[in-house]
Amino acid sequence: MLRLVESTTMPISSVTPAIVLRSWSFGESDKIVCFLTESHGKVTGIAKGAKRSRKRFVNSLEPFSLVNLRFHDRPGTSLAFIQGCDLIRFFKQLTTSLEKIAHASYLMEITDGLSGERDENRALFAHLRDGLNFIEESGTSVLFVTFFELKLLMLSGYQPMLSQCRRCGKGWRGEGQWAFSLRDGGILCEGCSPFRREVLPLSREALGAMVQLQRANGILALHLSSYPATVLRESHLALLRFIQYQVGRELKSAPFLDAFSTS
């Protein structure tokens, strides 16, 4: 009988691998931490005593950390209670250059912006983990960022239509000047783009690169593709605008990609 009472009043804990997206101080001794988890989507919780306690949370609440998160929900609030957080992997190389910090921060911010609270999405979690791993081991490039953005948009349900005109269905290889429409989430042909205000002109080369990258299997396939730097930059900037449109605000880390890039 006692056991039954206990099981109905004790909060149920969940344990899941997670990546720390960001954390900030709360009051004198606590921290609020936002995670992308493998099995519960985005989880935001409070880590009591995290600013003081050496043992419980040390080094496991810093952005970019891959951790094993234990948390439970509390009645009347969406803020979870973080019971424990054990470091699985700290991406050590990510903090060895400004370029890597800027890129990893950007991956965090766009993934945060496009993912939902408590919305299980294992593929999205794996994508972010693979992305951090790629920067850790291979460094950064516009090609990588563009690939990451395209797959993130696909996995989070915002995949832009790039193979044909969103309005009339004309194939992307067709004649004329193409444009990307933020509102339509895809491309418009020369005949259809005058009907929309928020469009970005898009070169055929950039469009071709994005169509190919959208079909690429994984990050590892990237070394097989080569595109001129200007084409990749154009693609990345169009996707950045689209992501900002979906998130509904300017991305704070975006200017740092340029400012801290060595190439």
Next chain:
Amino acid sequence: MSNYPAPLARLIRELCKLPGIGEKTAARLAFHMLKEKAEDVQELAESIGRLKREMGICRTCFGLSEIDPRRSDGAECRVCQDPRREREKICVVEKPSDMMAVEKSQEYKGLYHVLQGTISPLDGIGPEALRIKELLERVGGAGVREVIVATNPTVEGEATALYLSKALKPLGIKVTRIARGLPMGGDLEYTDAVTLGKAFEGRREI
């Protein structure tokens, strides 16, 4: 709180705004002051008032300083004015309380520079928002040979340290970063992997 007479309630409300003070503690403090001699309470009120009037930011290192009423751009802090400090060393910290912490260790005899923040891509804080330009001006002047970067071992602290190293090296300045190690009284068994790894990296001959 509505049960208290108005002046008492007002004080309790103000005390509650302080960090770590709940309504119970606030009420206890307020009742304590009520019992105290008027001069003592006046002294407390006066020192709180003077805090904001007389404290300012050092015009050289941006640490905490007493305000010099004769100058509009503020005074220099005690450390900057002290002729016994080693002027060829500047220790860079994020905030004034970090400077106080290093001072407490009594290990360091050089000067300071307080950045008033850290570079943080996730918060959109770039180098131009910090006192980095002023640091470069100071270092560009005569006599500085070493800059010791004592930002926190966080992503933002590392980003700031990397930026400073890049900006200072071309000036021919030695740039060092404080070591990250085990806390005194620590135990290898209970030390997290990142700290332990860093402690090995930062090992030195004995």
